[in-house]
Amino acid sequence: MNFNWHPDERPPIIDPHSKAKLDVLRNYLRAYFDRLNVNPSREEFKIDLVDGFAGGGTFRNDEKIVSGTPLIMLEEANAATDRLNENRTKPLRFDYKCYFIEKEATHADHLRKVLSERSYALDDGKIAVRNCLFEDEVEDILTAIKHRQPRAGRAIFLLDQTGFSQVKLTIVAEILRELPAAEVILTFAAEALTNYLANTPQMIAMVAPLELTKSQIQDLIQLKNGNAGRALVQRTLREQIRLVTGATYDTPFFIRPKESRRALWFLHLSKHPTARDVMIQVHWAIQNTFEHYGSGDFGMLGWDTLRDPGTVPLFNFNEMDQEIMRTQLLDTLPRELFSLASEEPVTIDAMRHRFANRTAARYSDLDSIVLQLFREGEIEILGANDRVRSASLQNLRAIDRIVMPKQTRIFFDDLRRDSK
Structure with missing residues (x-):
């Protein structure tokens, strides 16, 4: 869904998918910060947080103003600073920097206004708001992170795009190559992906393990709002995305709130297993938010699931x-x-x-x-x-x-x- 922000207007009304994404992001950051700082003798933790499609910073939920992704990153980083130092004899220096990238000028202006109203300083070196395309800024961000963190390069990139074609997978590959400790959260509109697959000539080759006829495959794709179409997305595109990006670990599951028939493919990509385990824990903690079309065991993404499109199993992490x-x-x-x-x-x-x-x-x-x-x-x-x-x-x-x-x-x- 497209949202519009203007510094002289109230923020847009949030939709169920965005509410679910915000909940996942907040829970993930909280769990991730805790997991990486269990050692009580650790003195410093550095991380860079990058929001490539930052938006205007807030939404309306009924009459209540709720934080968007930039504010959640800041709130959780500051909360972690306090929480992780509660029982330490040696204080932990939680050193973070945030990059908020937004291509629309009015959206970026609204974000700056929101940050200022909440007393976040834009000139203290911790927060950078940039009005540009993410793809035009990513090289400078990678250089800055490597300069700030020459050894670890720990960073979380949130790339919450509209549709499925705004982020080139080669950019994700560059992020994971240049910053081995980085991770990328990448979203795709599921229905846009099934439409794409329906018009891809290479589809027959991609689904060869199914051993279905061309007409059967087209029938499967036409179930765009059903489990079979999303299951097809998981099985045909997941390995391709991992191959292109070089991600070693991933969570290839969908967000689908109860209030909506639409689904969002919420991919978490990284090269380190701890990040993957923390993210899958969040999937289980926020029950009935994530969906998977198949079993949860070693046959998780097996092709047999799709042989009968009418009975694709639904896995809700409950x-x-x-x-x-x-x-x-x-x-x-x-x-x-x-x-x-x-x-x-x-x-x-x-x-x-x-x-x-x-x-x-x-x-x-x-x-x-x-x-x-x-x-x-x-x-x-x-x-x-x-x-x-x-x-x-x-x-x-x-x-x-x-x-x-x-x-x-x-x-x-x-x-x-x-x-x-």
């Missing part, structure tokens, strides 16, 4: 979905672990990283299932001293190692031979 996912993972994880650890032990950390993109599970979900398999004797867990850990083990350490017992290896070896 308690029932969690129970179903857990049951599925208990059934499939042993075989996956055998493939991973049949030759030599594998650390818990390596297991988490390997499976992160293949399931809707959090690290805590994977750990819980690994612990259950350990207690049931299907796997062994070795500690730092190479001894099997206690059967009463409650919490896994990242350096703990998974070992397949001899009888388990024999069982899966027999299965493998029988399948040949």
Whole structure:
């Protein structure tokens, strides 16, 4: 949806999708700041926050004024400064800088007015409001971040575009290449994407795993407001986006508020697994906001889901979905672990990283299932001293190692031979 701001007028009325996005962003920043600053002896945390389509800074929700993305970034950074220093003997210096990019002059003027009214100084080096296209400014921003953070280059880029074609994926690739610790939140209007797919000649090749006829594929695409069309978007475009951008980790799920039939593809892209785990935790924490069209286990984005477009499963990140996912993972994880650890032990950390993109599970979900398999004797867990850990083990350490017992290896070896 297009919003209009003018410094002499009231802000626009917020829509359900924007409310949901703001809720996700606020929760993510809060959880992310906490996760990266758990070490009480840390003295400094640097981060740059970039909003590439900043808008005017506020919305109306009934008669209440609510913060837009620029204000949320500032509010959460300042709140984290106070929260993270509450119980520290050594103070943490929370050093942030925000870049707010907005191409429309009246929108940028409204944002400056909003910031001034809330006593944010635009000349203190912490906040930069720029009236230009994001693509014209990104090179200067990357240079500034690398100068300010020559080692880490930690940054969050929010690219909340209208439609699906305002952000070139090559720009996202450049961000992740130049700043390995950066992450990008990228949005696409789902219906715009399904329209695009419907008119893409290469579609037949893209959906080859479905083994459907051209007419069947066109029928699938025509379900533009249904689960099948969005599921098709996930399966055909997700890998292409990861390939072009170089993102190692992603969350490829949709936002669809209860009040709306439209959906928004909310992609989180990064090269580090902690960011991915924090984002997937937010998906679970804000139940019934995110949707996924498929299962939550290792078949999360399998093509079989689309063979019957009328029965594409809907996954809402709620308690029932969690129970179903857990049951599925208990059934499939042993075989996956055998493939991973049949030759030599594998650390818990390596297991988490390997499976992160293949399931809707959090690290805590994977750990819980690994612990259950350990207690049931299907796997062994070795500690730092190479001894099997206690059967009463409650919490896994990242350096703990998974070992397949001899009888388990024999069982899966027999299965493998029988399948040949």
